[in-house]
Amino acid sequence: MASGLNRKNVTETVERLRNYFASDATRDFAWRRQQLDALERLLTEGATDIEDALRADLHKHPTESEITEIGFVLAELRLAKRKLRRWMRGSRERVPLALAPASARTVPQPLGTVLIVGPWNYPLQLLIAPLVGALAAGNTVVIKPSELAPATSAVVAALVEKYLDPAAVAVMEGGPEVSGWLLDQPWDHIFFTGGGRVAKIVAEKAARHLTPVTLELGGKSPVFVDGTGNMKSVARRIAWAKFINAGQTCVAPDYVLVTPDAQERLQVELAGAIRELYGDDPSLSDDYGRIISTDHYLRLTSMLRLGTVVSGGRKEVGTRYLEPTILADVLPTSTVMTEEIFGPVLPVVTVPDAESAIAFINQLDKPLALYVMSTRRSVRRAFLERTSSGALDFNVGAAHLSVPGLPFGGVGASGMGAYHGKRSFDVFSHQRAVLSKPLSPDTLRLIYPPYTPRKSKFVTALLRRLS
Numbered sequence: 001m002a003s004g005l006n007r008k009n010v011t012e013t014v015e016r017l018r019n020y021f022a023s024d025a026t027r028d029f030a031w032r033r034q035q036l037d038a039l040e041r042l043l044t045e046g047a048t049d050i051e052d053a054l055r056a057d058l059h060k061h062p063t064e065s066e067i068t069e070i071g072f073v074l075a076e077l078r079l080a081k082r083k084l085r086r087w088m089r090g091s092r093e094r095v096p097l098a099l100a101p102a103s104a105r106t107v108p109q110p111l112g113t114v115l116i117v118g119p120w121n122y123p124l125q126l127l128i129a130p131l132v133g134a135l136a137a138g139n140t141v142v143i144k145p146s147e148l149a150p151a152t153s154a155v156v157a158a159l160v161e162k163y164l165d166p167a168a169v170a171v172m173e174g175g176p177e178v179s180g181w182l183l184d185q186p187w188d189h190i191f192f193t194g195g196g197r198v199a200k201i202v203a204e205k206a207a208r209h210l211t212p213v214t215l216e217l218g219g220k221s222p223v224f225v226d227g228t229g230n231m232k233s234v235a236r237r238i239a240w241a242k243f244i245n246a247g248q249t250c251v252a253p254d255y256v257l258v259t260p261d262a263q264e265r266l267q268v269e270l271a272g273a274i275r276e277l278y279g280d281d282p283s284l285s286d287d288y289g290r291i292i293s294t295d296h297y298l299r300l301t302s303m304l305r306l307g308t309v310v311s312g313g314r315k316e317v318g319t320r321y322l323e324p325t326i327l328a329d330v331l332p333t334s335t336v337m338t339e340e341i342f343g344p345v346l347p348v349v350t351v352p353d354a355e356s357a358i359a360f361i362n363q364l365d366k367p368l369a370l371y372v373m374s375t376r377r378s379v380r381r382a383f384l385e386r387t388s389s390g391a392l393d394f395n396v397g398a399a400h401l402s403v404p405g406l407p408f409g410g411v412g413a414s415g416m417g418a419y420h421g422k423r424s425f426d427v428f429s430h431q432r433a434v435l436s437k438p439l440s441p442d443t444l445r446l447i448y449p450p451y452t453p454r455k456s457k458f459v460t461a462l463l464r465r466l467s
Ligand code: NAD
Pocket: 117, 118, 119, 120, 121, 122, 126, 144, 145, 146, 147, 174, 175, 176, 179, 180, 183, 193, 194, 195, 196, 197, 198, 199, 201, 216, 217, 218, 219, 249, 250, 340, 342, 368, 409, 415
């Protein structure tokens, strides 16, 4: 499909989806429910093909694909199926007495035709989880997978064509060129997951049509460790969150800030946790991923020179293998501490105390996630009250996104907007304000001009009393 695309057929497809939306076919409950059922079949019947594709692109173990991609999306999907009727109902709102009698409610409406652009690191989840919201909300949708995960891109294209309503959902494969053609179209919403550099292009192009955007971005998500609590558990939780998908996770711990007394212990325990997860030689482990491209491999391996390798560091360019690596003695000004790492390299930096960690974090961009490993309530409260991040997890890493009630999204440079659970439905809906008032009694006459002194006095007194 990628090779056959050009600006003209991109424009034609979007027009076709717009016309289908205008036919009202996607608005009713039955169509939405049918599409969610079809999406469920796509995920369950297509699971083996999806797992094979994720293995080919990222060397993901099928169980990891189940946890972080297929199973994850199925949970979102089943929640949407269960709650759809209730979500579509909207809510009733109180009417001020001065306006009574009247009734007020919000009615969610589909936005129209929307674009979802995905990255390569969770190439199924990050396309299909937003798609659940877009379909539940009754939109027509174009999906643009990442060209850097070509096997998953192809499988998503084939499965969507097979299972979903082709009049309402189209997959357009390709890289920046296809993305550019798509972004030139007028959309009712753009949902983008990726890096800050491309997000600025997306936001700029969207602004030309005043298209609203959701930007799910990344950044440097810190972990603070003060040595309290069970350090084996602390290390295991950090290692799992960091090295899953070979560190190519937007909410992966990017670097660790540790107090001096705990540094040595943490490094030993981290090395032990890595052995527990992936064995003495992770290159032989079925469970450990590979770097997505040679460019990213070279970017990451060049970081190994920016500190002292405490554990790990073995690599092989041919298979794009980079061992889980702990790095010490890094300079705060080196790129490993200023740019998102997005790979299996974990710098460990000592800070005198929690206060210094907070100061360090606050001088960088607001992160997507922040992890605090401490049993001290005062420390946890200080991070809660005096730092900002998309999410804050205490004593666990990268787990908040599996709670459907929690918003998943960034703040500042880590993104704008949030989704998961009902929020995914809300992202792709317009909350329309609907007010209805009987024509009689015509109580509004009380506030119409002419404003005689008597009327003014009465209206002012009434409004002040009722407000
Ligand atoms: P990216 O920004 O390079 O690419 C994302 C998408 O944009 C891809 O589909 C790509 O084809 C497209 N694209 C690339 N260049 C473009 C251009 N010039 N114009 C228009 N579109 C273009 O991101 P990536 O490398 O795929 O993913 C890594 C980044 O994504 C990291 O920063 C990571 O933190 C972030 N991320 C965030 C989340 C989240 O949920 N917040 C999840 C995963 C990844």
